Amino acid sequence: MDSYIKYVSAYLPSNTLTNEDITKEFPEWNGDKIFSKIGVKNRFIVKDDETVVDMAVNVVLNMVAETNLNLSTIDYLILCTQSPDFKLPTSACIIQDRLGLSKSCAAIDINQGCSGYIYGLSLADALVSSGNYKNVLLITAETYSKYIHKRDKANISLFGDAATATLISTEGVYRLGxxxxxxxxxxxxxxxxxxxxxxxxxxxxxxxxxxxxxxxxxxxxxxxxxxxxxxxxxxxxxxxxxxxxxxxxxxxxxxxxxxxxxxxxxxxxxxxxxxxxxxxxxxxxxxxxxxxxxxxxxxxxxxxxxxxxxxxxxxxxxxxx
The missing domain is CATH 3.40.47.10 (Thiolase/Chalcone synthase)
Structure with missing residues (x-):
């Protein structure tokens, strides 16, 4: 059985950090220099009390608003993150509860970084192709900003926070090869x-x-x-x-x-x-x-x-x- 990407949605925190903001803290690190080195002018940053679970819930709600997705049809939830709310329990379990997903919906975290979306898609593809699951929701969410030292200008300039949700299903727009x-x-x-x-x-x-x-x-x-x-x-x-x-x-x-x-x-x-x-x-x-x-x-x-x-x-x- 083939599997498909059906929907993709995104969520961005409300706080922003521009190159000009960074230059105020590091005068020697001007905006043009930042852009020429890494190609970034702005990044979105979570508030102190905003977490991966919060972003994950919001991105799924965005998908519901954009596509009229019926959450009761989700039978497997995968959260890809290296910045979970807790070491335990699994953040995906908390997301399942906050979204009111079915109690027969599986929910797991995978700790994977910049290759994590590909790894998550490969797992979702296997689940759908097996015939055991019809609608797998893959969420990616990171708050690397919480891990960066306040004087680490290089990583402050590079990383931003964001969450996405992808529905992998038995039908959709793009077939996964x-x-x-x-x-x-x-x-x-x-x-x-x-x-x-x-x-x-x-x-x-x-x-x-x-x-x-x-x-x-x-x-x-x-x-x-x-x-x-x-x-x-x-x-x-x-x-x-x-x-x-x-x-x-x-x-x-x-x-x-x-x-x-x-x-x-x-x-x-x-x-x-x-x-x-x-x-x-x-x-x-x-x-x-x-x-x-x-x-x-x-x-x-x-x-x-x-x-x-x-x-x-x-x-x-x-x-x-």
């Missing part, structure tokens, strides 16, 4: 929140950098350049198509320099390569669906999604209309 996924745990330390798990407890010290997000940008860039061109080739071969057959490529919106480098390395024409992070920043697992949602009803016959990042992990899938 074959997936290619991969993992290289050798790079696990290069994008990490070291404290807060069972190995290193968060000591709440505001000056201890181990309590905050750490990213080795150079190593992340090298990993991406090494693995992503081959990933694109594998997925093209797996789906028995050529690069020219793809009308739109939607990569994880990591940063503008990396995206430009990858596009040129792979040989993708600029008009077929979607970049929309200027007003959102890097929204982690939400970046691909956030970029794609406005193109759901566009006349693109074949679209490739490519995600990569923390873990390391990566994934690609081709969609067919």
């Amino acid at each position: 074959k997936f290619d996924l991969g993992t290289d745990g050798n790079g696990w330390e290069n994008l990490i929140l070291k404290n807060g798990g069972s190995r290193h407890v968060d000591d709440k010290d505001p000056d201890n950098l181990a309590n905050f997000l750490h990213m080795n940008g150079g190593e992340i860039f090298d990993f991406t350049v090494k693995n992503i061109p081959d990933l694109v080739d594998r997925n093209l071969k797996n789906n028995e198509i050529n690069q020219q057959d793809i009308s739109l490529f939607v990569f994880h919106q990591a940063n503008a320099f990396m995206l430009s480098f990858l596009r040129k390395r792979i040989g993708i024409p600029a008009e077929k390569f979607l970049v929309n992070m200027e007003n959102y920043g890097n929204t982690v697992s939400s970046s691909i669906p956030l970029a794609f949602k406005d193109f759901l009803s566009a006349n693109h016959k074949r679209i490739m999604f490519v995600g990569f990042g923390v873990g390391y992990s990566w994934g690609a899938v081709t969609l067919f209309k």
Whole structure:
């Protein structure tokens, strides 16, 4: 049985952080410099009392308002996040309760970052293709802003908060093709929140950098350049198509320099390569669906999604209309 992307919706927090706001805190880090380095002018940031669960509920309510989705038809809920409300219970269970979903609806969290949307789609595809489930709701939601040290100007400038919801069903707009996924745990330390798990407890010290997000940008860039061109080739071969057959490529919106480098390395024409992070920043697992949602009803016959990042992990899938 085939599975399809039927709907995509988004939710953005009400607070914004512009390059001008950042420059007020870091005078040496002017707005033009920020934009030239990472390609971002604005990002949306949650309020102190707003969480992943709050954003997840709101994005589903947005989908209901936009599509008249009947929530009673949802039989599986997947939440992709690395910033859950609690270590336990599962945030997806809280979302199920707050939305009033059926008690026969399964609900799970997956801890996956910038490749998380692809991984989530692969799970949803398997669930629907098995014939056991008809409507899987995949939510991506991140509040990385809560993990960033107040003096970390690089990550403050890069990351934004957002949530998306995607309905994967037995019918819809785009059929999910074959997936290619991969993992290289050798790079696990290069994008990490070291404290807060069972190995290193968060000591709440505001000056201890181990309590905050750490990213080795150079190593992340090298990993991406090494693995992503081959990933694109594998997925093209797996789906028995050529690069020219793809009308739109939607990569994880990591940063503008990396995206430009990858596009040129792979040989993708600029008009077929979607970049929309200027007003959102890097929204982690939400970046691909956030970029794609406005193109759901566009006349693109074949679209490739490519995600990569923390873990390391990566994934690609081709969609067919």
